Structures are given as structure tokens and as C-alpha cells.
Amino acid sequence: MKIKLLIIDDDKVSLLIAEKFLIVSGIKKIVQEILIFNKPIDALKLLFAAEDNDEMCQLWILLDINMPKISGWDFLNRVESVDLKKDVKVIMLTSSISEEDKNRAASYNSVYGYISKPLDMDxxxxxKQIILNSENGI
Incomplete structure (x- = not known):
């Protein structure tokens, strides 16, 4: 199954850092395509586009929480409110270390992890482990 990784963050520097670290980490061995979005609405358009409803494609999303206009929570609510044909899985990648945010993220069916910024190799x-474990049914 083809895996695409979407990185959604309003901070362009965070996007660049995330993309570079992930590539250096070897994520391209398990993810065929990385797409970056600094506007959540653009990522939502991709998710809801009829021509991109490829059931054989799994989408993983690294999602920031605190963004203007459409927050990470708003994004998750929109994704979970419709029956997407795509397999969408989310890992929160955020500067928030709030236990309340961690618990809230865990309440979403599509959220598989919560990682605090700044991103590093670990x-x-x-x-990568979250993605691989999901693929292996762990």
C-alpha cells in the first residue's frame, strides 16, 4: 500500500525542519511521498478531493495544534466528521506540552501519536516506529 505523509504547520521554518529531519532519518524507505502544507485548508482540500480518493493509499498526517483560522482540533473534527475512503492516521507534532492537549488528542480515533517539538532524530x-507498528497491526 502506498503511504503519503502530510506535514501541516503554519510555521514555515517548522515545516522545513520537519521535512529535512524526516528525510535524513530514512522515512522515505516507508513513505513514498511527503507533502507539506502551511495552510490546513489546503490539506483539507486534498483530503476531500474526489479524484484523490485512492482507497489503496494510506495518509499519515503530522499535525500542529495551534494554527490560525483552522486549528489542529478544527482539522481533526472535520476529518472525523466525514466518511473518507482514505485511511487517514494522525500524529500530533506540536509545541504544546499540555496534558489536557495530550488527553484531548487521545480521544480522536484517527490520532496515533503525540510528539512535542522541537523535532529531532529520536x-x-x-x-517511523508509529507508522511501522500500525502497518504491522501492533
């Missing part, structure tokens, strides 16, 4: 390896 956290990239954790992201």
Missing part, C-alpha cells in the same frame, strides 16, 4: 525514529 522523535523522527518514533514517528
Amino acid at each position: 522523535k523522527c525514529n518514533e514517528i
